Amino acid sequence: MSRRILFRFCLLTTFVASLAVAGNGPGLTRVFVSGTDGYHTYRIPAIVVTTKGAALAFCEGRKNSGGDSGHVELLVKRSMDGGQTWGAQHIVWSDKENTCGNPTPVVDQDTGIVWLLMTWNSGLDKESQIDHRTGRDTRRVFVTQSKDEGLTWAKPWEITSSVKKPEWRWYATGPGNGIQLSRGPHRGRLLIPANHSRTASLESPSETVSCSHVFFSDDHGKTWQLGGIEDKETNESTVAELSDGAVMQNMRTNRKKSRRAVGVSTDGGLTWSRMRLDETLIEPVCEANLLRCTWPDNAEKSRLLFANPASLKREKMTVRVSYDEGNTWPVSKLIYGGPAAYSALTVMPDKSIACLFECGETNSYETISLLKFSLGWLESAQD
Numbered sequence: 001m002s003r004r005i006l007f008r009f010c011l012l013t014t015f016v017a018s019l020a021v022a023g024n025g026p027g028l029t030r031v032f033v034s035g036t037d038g039y040h041t042y043r044i045p046a047i048v049v050t051t052k053g054a055a056l057a058f059c060e061g062r063k064n065s066g067g068d069s070g071h072v073e074l075l076v077k078r079s080m081d082g083g084q085t086w087g088a089q090h091i092v093w094s095d096k097e098n099t100c101g102n103p104t105p106v107v108d109q110d111t112g113i114v115w116l117l118m119t120w121n122s123g124l125d126k127e128s129q130i131d132h133r134t135g136r137d138t139r140r141v142f143v144t145q146s147k148d149e150g151l152t153w154a155k156p157w158e159i160t161s162s163v164k165k166p167e168w169r170w171y172a173t174g175p176g177n178g179i180q181l182s183r184g185p186h187r188g189r190l191l192i193p194a195n196h197s198r199t200a201s202l203e204s205p206s207e208t209v210s211c212s213h214v215f216f217s218d219d220h221g222k223t224w225q226l227g228g229i230e231d232k233e234t235n236e237s238t239v240a241e242l243s244d245g246a247v248m249q250n251m252r253t254n255r256k257k258s259r260r261a262v263g264v265s266t267d268g269g270l271t272w273s274r275m276r277l278d279e280t281l282i283e284p285v286c287e288a289n290l291l292r293c294t295w296p297d298n299a300e301k302s303r304l305l306f307a308n309p310a311s312l313k314r315e316k317m318t319v320r321v322s323y324d325e326g327n328t329w330p331v332s333k334l335i336y337g338g339p340a341a342y343s344a345l346t347v348m349p350d351k352s353i354a355c356l357f358e359c360g361e362t363n364s365y366e367t368i369s370l371l372k373f374s375l376g377w378l379e380s381a382q383d
Helices: 003-022 127-131
Strands: 029-033 041-049 055-062 072-079 090-093 099-107 114-121 140-146 171-173 190-199 208-217 225-232 234-241 247-253 259-265 276-282 289-294 303-309 315-322 331-347 353-359 367-373
Touching: 029 041, 029 055, 029 072, 041 099, 041 331, 041 353, 041 367, 055 099, 055 367, 090 140, 099 171, 099 190, 114 171, 114 190, 140 171, 190 234, 190 247, 208 234, 208 247, 225 234, 225 259, 234 289, 247 276, 289 331, 303 331, 303 353, 315 353, 331 367
Parallel strands: 072 099
Antiparallel strands: 029 367, 041 055, 055 072, 072 090, 099 114, 114 140, 171 190, 190 208, 208 225, 234 247, 247 259, 259 276, 289 303, 303 315, 315 331, 331 353, 353 367
């Protein structure tokens, strides 16, 4: 048996075994498959459930290559049966051969509107060029909305001047999802994780550093404003509300420690605590997703969920559970043993958990697939 065939056999065996334990129907659903429907590669997943129960899966459709730049369109698919089946994909945003991406949706539970934050850049510009201001344009921030459960979308409008400082260079929303605060004085706030790059120092104007930050809306998406900025060398991030109304921001970091960075805000994202590294959350420098699953109310446990490729390379998609607001992660479940990268979590209408993530047999970007599982399976005896 060749090494390649042996690898695929082992991967399939591991995956099928995990599905058998989950006991949740057909298991993995391939939502976007690279090389189909006119797109070279699908990347950057995000998923939310609307107030009426529609599941919306977003991603970037990269037309001509798997690279971050070039002709990229922002896509959505809808599911009305809890993620079992998905309708045809539709273009939310396309701008000729430019880059439209970084989907970061958030559902306003008060109005039912689905907001989608996104970024744009010239398809001819790469991140390094934008970082060093040698490109044709810069990175811009846009927003759109759907008032009909993701069936139609408003023409995107630009909010760059409201959420990006003039001296900032690269910029990315999410990716993953935003949240709406439900507790404390900032209840109703729509909060979006993001990151940017800036000059490292006046003495080194050619060097740049990246920082995570947030921006928010307190008027149900009519206007957006910049929030607090995290320590340098933080990057793509994800946020969740804690039981006391504080907010946790969990961040990809370039500090070469192979661990996730964490900051906490007690004022709705206006300021952040000093960054710390979470020694449990191993990462290969990749996007991850944090989700509030249950609240400590009505005799229920507090649960935060966290998903990422828990390895030193992009593989082994793992979902963890914390019962103490993200201080420890006693539950860890491998849900896919092969190549895997970006992910997004949501709670489906039937209270099952759905993880939408990049995965494949030989590389991470062959599909964006969905795995549904029960909370009971997740918290069962460890593999």
